[in-house]
Amino acid sequence: MSEMMYWQAIQRAHDEELARDPLVFAMGEDIGVAGGTYKATQGLYAKYGPERIIDTPISENSYTGIGIGASMIGCRPIIEIMSVNFAWLAMDQIINVAAKVHYMSGGRIKAPVVVRMPGGTAHQLGAQHSARMEKVFMGVSGLRVVTPRDPRDAYGLLKSAVRCDDPVVIIEHELMYNMKGEVPDEEYFTPLEGAEVIRPGKDVSLFGYNISVHWALEAAEFLAKHHNIDCEVVDLRALKPLDRAAIKTSVAKTHRAIVVEEDEAPCGVGSEVIAIINEEAFFELDAAPVRIHAADVPIPYNHKLEKAAIPNASQVVHAVLRMLGK
Numbered sequence: 001m002s003e004m005m006y007w008q009a010i011q012r013a014h015d016e017e018l019a020r021d022p023l024v025f026a027m028g029e030d031i032g033v034a035g036g037t038y039k040a041t042q043g044l045y046a047k048y049g050p051e052r053i054i055d056t057p058i059s060e061n062s063y064t065g066i067g068i069g070a071s072m073i074g075c076r077p078i079i080e081i082m083s084v085n086f087a088w089l090a091m092d093q094i095i096n097v098a099a100k101v102h103y104m105s106g107g108r109i110k111a112p113v114v115v116r117m118p119g120g121t122a123h124q125l126g127a128q129h130s131a132r133m134e135k136v137f138m139g140v141s142g143l144r145v146v147t148p149r150d151p152r153d154a155y156g157l158l159k160s161a162v163r164c165d166d167p168v169v170i171i172e173h174e175l176m177y178n179m180k181g182e183v184p185d186e187e188y189f190t191p192l193e194g195a196e197v198i199r200p201g202k203d204v205s206l207f208g209y210n211i212s213v214h215w216a217l218e219a220a221e222f223l224a225k226h227h228n229i230d231c232e233v234v235d236l237r238a239l240k241p242l243d244r245a246a247i248k249t250s251v252a253k254t255h256r257a258i259v260v261e262e263d264e265a266p267c268g269v270g271s272e273v274i275a276i277i278n279e280e281a282f283f284e285l286d287a288a289p290v291r292i293h294a295a296d297v298p299i300p301y302n303h304k305l306e307k308a309a310i311p312n313a314s315q316v317v318h319a320v321l322r323m324l325g326k
Contacts, residue, residue, distance in 0.1 A: 002185055007177040009151035010040040010116075013158035014078065016187065018048050021076060024162060025052040027067050028080030037082050038118060038177040064090035064115065068098045068167075071113040076162055084119030084171060085131045098167035099142030114161040114168050120211060120262055121310050122174040127298035130306075132263040134209075137169045138239040138272070144168045144192050145240035147210040151181040153237065156190025164192060169240075173211045193238050195246035201232035204320050205250040205257045207273055209236040212260040212292075212311070219316035229320060239269060247273060248280045255286040258319050262310055265293040287323050292316055 004012070017024045025048075026041055032055035035042030045053040056063040060081055067077035081087050087094070098111045121130040137145045144166050148154040154172065161168035198213070199220055206216040213235045220231035234250050236242065251257050257277055259270035270291035277289050295309040 001182045003180055004151055004183050005177065006148075006151045006154050006172070006179045006181070007039045007042075009155035009181075009183050010158055010172070011042055011044070012183075013155045013162075014041060014044055015047070017076070017078075017159065017162045018044065018052060023074055024076040024078065025054060025070075026078045026080065027054040027056055027063050029056055029058055029082050031055060031080050036080060038174070040080065040116070040177075060086050060089040061093055065093040065097065068093050068111050068113050071098075071111045071167075072101065072109050076112055076114075078114045078116060078158075078162065081115060081117040083129055083174075084117045084133045085129050087115075087117055087133060094143070094167070094169070095140050099140050102166075103142060110165050111167045112165045114158070114170060116158070116170045116172065118172045118174045118177070120173040120175060121294075121299050121306065124301055124303055124306060125174075126301045130299035132294070134171050134239050135263055135268045137171070138242075138269065140240075142167065143240055144238070145171065146192055146238050147171050147236075149210055149213045149235050149237065150179060151183050153190055155183050156188055157192065159187070160189040160192050163189070168192065171210065176211060191238075193241060193243065195237055195243035196235045197232060197246070197250065198235050199231065199233035201230040201254065203230045203254055203256065204232070204323060205254045206231050206233045206260060206316065206320075207236055207247065207250075207257065208233065208260040209239060209269065210262075212262055215311060215313045215316055216260045218313035219320065222313065222317055223320055227321070227326065229324065231320065236269070236273070242272065242276065244276050244280060247276050251277055251281040252284045255284055256323055257285070257289040258292060258316065258323065259289070260292045260311060260316055262294055264296045265291055266296060268293060290319050290323060292319055
């Protein structure tokens with residue numbers, strides 16, 4: 001077991017897959033000589049050359065489309081979009097081509113492409129660089145959407161995504177690239193489906209993904225220490241498809257549910273999780289499910305307003321206490 005940063009785990013997964021299969025290549029802005037905005041391809045340009053670590057102009061729709069086209073003839077492209085905010089420019093290729101071609105061709109054509117992108121609110125990047133778009137991608141039939149919470153997941157999910165025959169969107173987080181964590185030395189693969197209970201509990205289920213898992217864990221530790229409340233923390237991890245069985249199982253165990261997400265509430269991940277709870281676990285509930293989410297505003301540049309617009313562990317603590325009448 002080695003300790004490494006989130007970006008190092010992603011870089012290692014790239015390296016191993018590039019070495020294994022000559023049809024794997026990476027493409028994106030500044031991923032070559034510069035090694036990527038968040039270092040995820042650092043050193044790979046020197047090792048594999050410009051034909052497999054391809055620097056592109058600022059042209060998201062074009063290079064994403066090139067990668068998707070290459071995937072249809074047998075390649076395994078890993079497309080890096082510098083920020084999820086810029087993915088809007090590539091939506092036609094991701095949604096209208098990658099997600100649909102397998103179905104529109106009667107199963108004759110596959111698009112095994114991986115599209116990686118960092119999202120979320122970092123430090124004063126402003127409204128146009130702080131988007132959360134997971135709810136957009138998870139609403140598209142034909143895509144898989146996964147959200148690694150730590151270096152171990154970042155490595156295992158990318159490895160699995162490259163080997164998958166479906167188009168996979170991986171949403172990382174701008175604040176997590178320097179996060180350290182243990183990663184097994186041997187090769188492993190994290191499933192692209194399924195949630196994971198990372199803190200068992202009996203009083204309240206806290207559902208999160210990506211960075212919000214860490215807010216939920218922080219709140220759970222505080223509640224256990226100061227209020228003797230035992231929260232179960234569930235990392236949803238795969239948002240498309242969502243693990244309905246895991247959601248139902250946890251709610252049946254605790255009888256209370258809170259969804260923690262960085263996205264704004266309307267039409268978010270929380271809405272879908274609560275819909276699943278209402279459909280499949282309604283009679284298990286002792287209280288109405290609750291969402292912890294961002295304010296419904298473009299994220300402000302001002303630091304105090306930025307912090308006020310996004311959730312934190314303290315909000316989760318207060319929500320749990322209110323739910324339990326304390």
